Amino acid sequence: DTGVSQDPRHKITKRGQNVTFRCDPISEHNRLYWYRQTLGQGPEFLTYFQNEAQLEKSRLLSDRFSAERPKGSFSTLEIQRTEQGDSAMYLCASSSRQGQETQYFGPGTRLLVL
Amino acid sequence: RKEVEQDPGPFNVPEGATVAFNCTYSNSASQSFFWYRQDCRKEPKLLMSVYSSGNEDGRFTAQLNRASQYISLLIRDSKLSDSATYLCVVIVGPGGYQKVTFGIGTKLQVIP
Numbered sequence: 001d002t003g004v005s006q007d008p009r010h011k012i013t014k015r016g017q018n019v020t021f022r023c024d025p026i027s028e029h030n031r032l033y034w035y036r037q038t039l040g041q042g043p044e045f046l047t048y049f050q051n052e053a054q055l056e057k058s059r060l061l062s063d064r065f066s067a068e069r070p071k072g073s074f075s076t077l078e079i080q081r082t083e084q085g086d087s088a089m090y091l092c093a094s095s096s097r098q099g100q101e102t103q104y105f106g107p108g109t110r111l112l113v114l
Numbered sequence: 115r116k117e118v119e120q121d122p123g124p125f126n127v128p129e130g131a132t133v134a135f136n137c138t139y140s141n142s143a144s145q146s147f148f149w150y151r152q153d154c155r156k157e158p159k160l161l162m163s164v165y166s167s168g169n170e171d172g173r174f175t176a177q178l179n180r181a182s183q184y185i186s187l188l189i190r191d192s193k194l195s196d197s198a199t200y201l202c203v204v205i206v207g208p209g210g211y212q213k214v215t216f217g218i219g220t221k222l223q224v225i226p
């Protein structure tokens with residue numbers, strides 16, 4: 001399977017714990033995006049990498065959130081001191097710099113904070 | 115005003131009907147536009163890119179109206195399998211720096 005993959009697919013944690021999610025983009029894609037989606041809403045942009053450089057961060061990305069893409073390939077999204085309001089689907093997408101920059105999404109990580 | 119606005123629906127249409135959705139955007143500098151389809155509890159999947167000249171893919175037609183700042187999606191001869199949420203996406207910014215905004219999505223239910 002050469003699509004975008006995310007791990008884990010589901011995560012249940014207790015409030016206050018730290019969680020880390022991983023995203024592996026399509027191999028030739030140099031752009032990688034993180035989104036958060038809650039029920040009944042569209043995906044909300046969190047952050048964006050071009051290769052290893054983090055070029056944009058939403059104001060939604062509080063200081064408890066951090067994302068990295070150390071070698072320009074896979075990326076991690078960490079949430080520290082989780083809160084119940086962090087419960088959501090976290091989606092990763094990747095795109096190529098060529099063409100119309102179509103983004104291809106991974107299956108998402110569903111986070112539940114108890 | 116929201117950056118990207120969609121009517122959340124639901125749109126309930128009979129099989130075979132034609133249905134159209136609009137998506138308005140507020141930033142006149144927006145450059146790239148897409149329609150995605152999202153099934154319940156699944157990730158969004160690209161349906162169509164939206165080009166300035168409009169584009170068609172089978173039963174689906176997408177249009178861009180820059181003057182009025184909206185994009186549209188027309189679905190002809192609706193199938194039961196078209197039932198899903200349709201998300202519009204607007205991207206501002208060329209090259210490296212860009213702002214990506216999704217609409218809330220329009221829910222379509224095609225009924226037999």
